[in-house]
Amino acid sequence: MAKLLSLLSLSLLFLFSLSSANPNPNSLLSAHKELETFGFPIGLLPTNVAHYSINRTSGEFSVKLSDKCKLTLPPDNYLATYSKIVRGKIVKNKIAELDGIKVRAMFQWWSITGIRSSGDNLVFEVGMLSAKYPAKNFDASPPCEGLKADS
Numbered sequence: 001m002a003k004l005l006s007l008l009s010l011s012l013l014f015l016f017s018l019s020s021a022n023p024n025p026n027s028l029l030s031a032h033k034e035l036e037t038f039g040f041p042i043g044l045l046p047t048n049v050a051h052y053s054i055n056r057t058s059g060e061f062s063v064k065l066s067d068k069c070k071l072t073l074p075p076d077n078y079l080a081t082y083s084k085i086v087r088g089k090i091v092k093n094k095i096a097e098l099d100g101i102k103v104r105a106m107f108q109w110w111s112i113t114g115i116r117s118s119g120d121n122l123v124f125e126v127g128m129l130s131a132k133y134p135a136k137n138f139d140a141s142p143p144c145e146g147l148k149a150d151s
């Protein structure tokens, strides 16, 4: 019995060390958490973040998704696409030089070039134009359409 128990705890230990030896320390949770530390809701990034990096001096970041992503943005159900790599420059409450997110509106695809966090709202910038939405629409990280729920 004691042997069985120690075997059991050994294999549990093994399992724990496997899960903590994640080869990808900058994965899902940390990229979304990072958004929050800069004043943005996690719903700006889909669930399939594979890797991300940030230069803390310049704010330049790069988010790599496991695949490009298509989803529907609340509240107006605009179709949006995320490239496999999304880049930009982030400081508190402001993302600039954004590259990799497009939205379909008025029969055209528009690149979102910047996002600002302003009180309870998010302001999406498309070149000189901007659109304001309540940030609460982005409280949850959306899954990509066509992506299996378990992947």
Ligand SMILES: *[C@@H]1O[C@H](CO)[C@@H](O)[C@H](O)[C@H]1NC(C)=O
Residues within 6 Å of the ligand: 055, 056, 057, 058, 059
């Ligand atoms: C981070 O950004 C700073 C300021 O732009 C730059 O000097 C530095 O080389 C960058 N570091 C890396 C690792 O790219």
